[in-house]
Amino acid sequence: MNAAKALWLARRGRFGALFGLVTVLLFRRNLYYERQLRREGDLAKRSVHGYEMCLDTADSGIARTLLSYGTHEQRSVSVFRDELRALADDVSGDLTVLDVGANVGYFALMAASVLGERATVHAIEPAPEHVTLLERNVALNDYEDRITVERCALGDKNVAAELRLAERANCHTVHVPPVAPASDGDALPDGADRTASPRPSDDTVSVPQVTGDRFLAGRDVAPEDVNVVRMDVEGYETAVMAGLTDVLDASGPLVLYFEFHS
Structure with a gap:
């Protein structure tokens, strides 16, 4: 290597x-x-x-x-870029990308760059410090018309969750606390149910979580119109995929690119 x-x-x-x-x-x-x-x-x-x-x-x-x-995960990224180019050649209309765990925008910017003006990239990132740099990087490349930044997490249920902060900024993890009474706090995206009440500490921050299917429905995106799902969610992959059943069952062309964590 x-x-x-x-x-x-x-x-x-x-x-x-x-x-x-x-x-x-x-x-x-x-x-x-x-x-x-x-x-x-x-x-x-x-x-x-x-x-x-x-x-x-x-x-x-x-x-x-x-x-x-000047690069990250170069071998797999090379394959990913090739798949994006092939997708752009195969699909004549608009292209929709879900970048789950977008961090500061490495993959969101890549998708917007490779797919061009036909792309709409939903860059989903729960960490506030990442969102700040992510938005800055989107603006730096004049990609505001291609990339929308969403501060939330995707999972298998619509709840208030918590983000557990790690020393390495790309190793934060999402956790859903036990069910608790409703409480005030961050607004949940697109009708998510407040069925958990996280308690932020110095090592955690509150984050709204929603299923991918509801996230898309709230933005009038049909499941079959999603062409790319890219994720790096530090062991939360099963929960994210469980919330994307409509996308996985759809008939449209779909590129999946994500890391597995044991």
């Missing part, structure tokens, strides 16, 4: 990133990344796969990978 990454970087002239990869293998430290941190402030702007992204230099997750190498 390191050899493939090194070859990919060399072919694109990313010799600084290649140097960083070598130092990781030799010293378990990415000296190229460390040098960038010394030169940047809290945010760094980078060109990634042809679009622009603002990245949090304090993030040890996807931002660190993008600052170090």
Whole structure:
């Protein structure tokens, strides 16, 4: 895998990133990344796969990978981009994408870039700090007409949930507390039922959760019109898929791209 990454970087002239990869293998430290941190402030702007992204230099997750190498999950991303291009060739009309767990927009921007003006990307992200950067990255690329940012979570029921915050920003997890009496708090999207009452702490934040099918119905999107579902939800995949039965049962062309977590 390191050899493939090194070859990919060399072919694109990313010799600084290649140097960083070598130092990781030799010293378990990415000296190229460390040098960038010394030169940047809290945010760094980078060109990634042809679009622009603002990245949090304090993030040890996807931002660190993008600052170090200019790409993330390159082998699977290459396949994903090929599938998006094939989809664009096969479908003559509009294209709808669900990006579940959109983080700061790496995949949402990619889908909008590859699919072009026919695309509508619903970038769904529950973490407030991610939503702020996600909206900034959408505006940075003038993609407001292609990407809508939604601060909520998708799951198997319509409830108030909580987001458990991890040290690495791309490892937050959604959790639905036990059923509790209704209470005031964040508005739930599109008629979700308040059947749980999360208790935010320093390590959790409240987040509205809705099924994917209800999310789409609230936006007048027919299940068969959804062409792409991309998700990275840190072990919550089964719940998200259970709420997308109408989409999975529909007859339209559908690209599924997601990580499994055990």
